[in-house]
Amino acid sequence: MFKILVVEDDIKIRNIILENMKRWEYEGLGVDDFNEVFNIFVEFNPHLVLLDINLPAFDGFYWCNKIREVSKVPIIFISSRNSNMDIIMSVNMGGDDFVQKPFSLEVLMAKINALLRRTYSYTDIQTNVIEHNGVVLNLKDNNIIYNEKRIELTKNEFKIIYILMKDSRNVVSRDNIMRKLWEDESFVDDNTLTVNINRLRKKLSDIGLNDFIKTKRGQGYIIE
Template identity: 75%
Template structure:
C-alpha cells in the first residue's frame, strides 16, 4: 500500500486530504509537530509527500531541501502562493509538481496517481509471470495461459487480472479496480469495468477455466 505524508498547516485542509487519500485505498499521515517534520519523514518512509510552502518554523522550501539531501521520494507542493517565483523555487528545490490552492480533490488525486505510476512502475520489481491454480499471467506480453492454451488480453483486461491475482484471496472492490484502470486523468466508468470483467471471464472460459473470478455481491471480486 502506498503511503502519503501530508505536510500542511491548515488542519481542516489536511483532514480533508487525508480522508480522500484513505478513500482511494492509500495509507496517509499528516504532520502535527512542525518541529519534527524530518523525523516524521524518516520514521514513516512515505512513497509520496504533499508539501505546503507556508509552514510554522521553517517553510516548505526548507523541508524539501532537507528531504532531498537523503531521498528522491516524489514531492507535490500544494500552496496558495502561485507566483512564478514560488513555482520555480519549488521545482528547483526538488519538487516534482505544483498544485495551486484552492484545488479540486479529483485533480489532486489524478496527479498523485500519475506521479506514483511514473515513480513506481508496478511491474518493475515483479517476476515475469504470476501463477495461481495453474493459470499463468505473463507480465511482459499481456497473455494468459492455462495448460496448453494461451490468449492475449487487452490492456484493461490485463490490469484487472493482475490486480486480482496479485491480491488473490482478498476481495477487491470495484472502485479499487477502476482506479487501477486510470491512465493519467482518463476516468474509467462502472459500465466499462463490467464490460471488461465479462470479456475477461469469457477469455478464461475459452481456456477451459471457469469461475476463476468470483463476484462478492456489494463488495467486489475475488480470486480464491
C-alpha cells in the same frame, strides 16, 4: 499500500486530504509537529510527500531541501502562493509538481496517481536512511546527521554503526560484528575493531552524541 505524508498547516485541508486518501486505499499521515517534519518523514518512510510552502518555523522549501539530502521520493507542493518565482523555487528545490490552492480533490488525486505510477513503475525508490532517536544514518554517502550537524564516516565505521543501528536496543557481540565485516570483504581483527569503535565514538561525541554506543561488558555493544 502506498504511504503518503501530508505536511499541511491548515487542519481542515489536511483532514480532507487524509480522508480522501482512505477512499483510494492509501495510507496517509498528517504532520502535527512542524519542528519534526524530517524525523517524521524518516520514520514514516512515505512513497510520496504533499508539502505546503507556508508552514510554522521553517517553510516547505526548507523541508524539501532536507528530504532531498536523503531521498528522491516524489514531492508535490500545495500552496496558495502562485507566483512564477514560487513555482520556479518549488522545482529548483526538488519538487515534482505544484498544485495551487484552492484545488480540486479530483485534480490533486489525479496528479498523485500519475506521479506514483510514473515513479514506481520504473524505479524502486527508498529513503536510504536509518533513524534512531533523532540520529539519521544516510546509507547513500556514509554520513550521520544529528541536530543539523553532519559527520563523515570511514567504510568500517559506517558498517559498524549500520550493524548496531539496524539492530538497535539489542546487544551485538564483537564476534558478530567482525563476522559481518568479514562477509563484506573488510577484514577486521579484534584490535582493529576496538580502534574503529573508539574512533567512531569520538566522532559521535563531536556532534553531541555521548555514549550513543554503549559497551555491555562481556557481551558486546548496544545502541539503546
